[in-house]
Amino acid sequence: MYRSLIIVAAVLASTSPARAEPEVLDVDPAQDWVHAPTGVRLPARNNDLARDRITSFLAGENNIGTSYFSPDDSEILSIYVYRSGSYDVSMMADAAIAAMSTNDQLGSIAADSAIFSTFGDAAVGQASGVAATFSVVGDYRSTGLALFRTGNWLVKIRLSSKRTDAETLDRRLRMLAAGLPVDPPGRTAPPAYRIAECERFSLRGEVARRKLAMADWIIATAVVSLSYDETAEDEVQGVIAPQDTPRLCRDRQSRPGRMFYRDAESGDPRTIVFGDSGTVSQVGETAISLEEATSPPVVLSIGNGMRTEFYAGFESTPGFAQMIRTLEDGVVQASVARTDDGSEITLNTTE
Structure with missing residues (x-):
């Protein structure tokens, strides 16, 4: 399994993944x-x-x-x-x-x-x-x-x-x-493609928030925790494998520095890319739901490969405007930080 998974119950005050001074x-x-x-x-x-x-x-x-x-x-x-x-x-x-x-x-x-x-x-x-x-x-x-x-x-x-x-x-x-010489990675990336502009999709209204239990947040953060552990390739397989990434299209609202991407087939909002240095916000279902006969909650996160912060749960996929507002509100529910020994999960216990 992975080397270290530390779970800390705490109140989080961060509003975005931390960056060091150059x-x-x-x-x-x-x-x-x-x-x-x-x-x-x-x-x-x-x-x-x-x-x-x-x-x-x-x-x-x-x-x-x-x-x-x-x-x-x-x-x-x-x-x-x-x-x-x-x-x-x-x-x-x-x-x-x-x-x-x-x-x-x-x-x-x-x-x-x-x-x-x-x-x-x-x-x-x-x-x-x-x-x-x-x-x-x-x-x-x-x-x-x-x-x-x-x-x-x-x-x-x-x-x-x-x-x-x-x-x-x-x-x-x-x-x-x-x-460019590189050490061969454990897995290869899937074929790339040129992303096209999306067909016109209707703008989404507000969707209902969904309160997640502590166990829900542990499940939501576990996949990111695995991806942060360089020794966990076998466990990651089938969970976040590159081929599972849906084909995307570029939303017409995109502009340089704030690019919006949708699932090309369903039209569901998926990702916001901020700039070009690796800061990305993603929205999607957690792996499972703890409530019987209930679909998994939709969770919003933002990360830069070193730290991922989770901001809210929703009953269904929110639109880009609601995603941006939720990130700007700055209420972090959980986070995963990359460490030398694997990862550290921090959970907000105030709700």
Whole structure:
């Protein structure tokens, strides 16, 4: 089973998953550096590109990033390795593409010029990664990103160039991603796909809250606890397996920094992705219901791969507006924090 599952009864005051202040790692600029949990190697140089500082955005090495620059600043390469509230590559890439479209420092990104492709191998999953490249009108000619999953990590590569067109950049991005060394994870990710805009769905009204017993919250947090334990792959299988993730579509209300995703078949709201650094809110049924002949409660959570907070239970799936209001109210009912020994569950006993 998993190494450690600590349950603490307490009153929670946090309103969002905690983030540490960015910290520059003490790394010899002339030496290669390896991200130990994934095996991702960040060389001091990549062809004519020189590595800048390596920054940790979460405690430890749970969200790190670095950039490479050409001598004449005509090319910029950035690599990020991070935990996330969701490892759905298709969705997280879509949110990252939206965030990228708002960055005008390189020039104006031509949205209709998108080159979308998938990549991957037997180690991480065939066609499980996403690459998207765009032409740029301005100082740069092209920009793009590649995103793939390895275990419980996301790896994102950004490349921008004043030299090459989008087609050439797309090939280089996928070659960079394929050549990035990683330690093979226990499970491979499913094939990725390009998320489309949803058909028009009716906006949902208010849905009734559902009060959960302490045992309900333990059940709701147990799946996340398992996913946080790096030694629990066997127990996780069949519970949060990647292939169980429903195919998604992008809600028309989405905007960069706050992207809404629905189940493409049912139209039910599923996820809100905040920015592109891994903070994700999800809504869905718990695994089981303790009440006989009663459907499992729907629970709202938000997480960043290091801490997941649970905000409320509902009788049915709420709409995005109600999800946002519930998160803004800041009433945390339970949380799961990743620890060196597995995970720690904290439950609110005030209700």
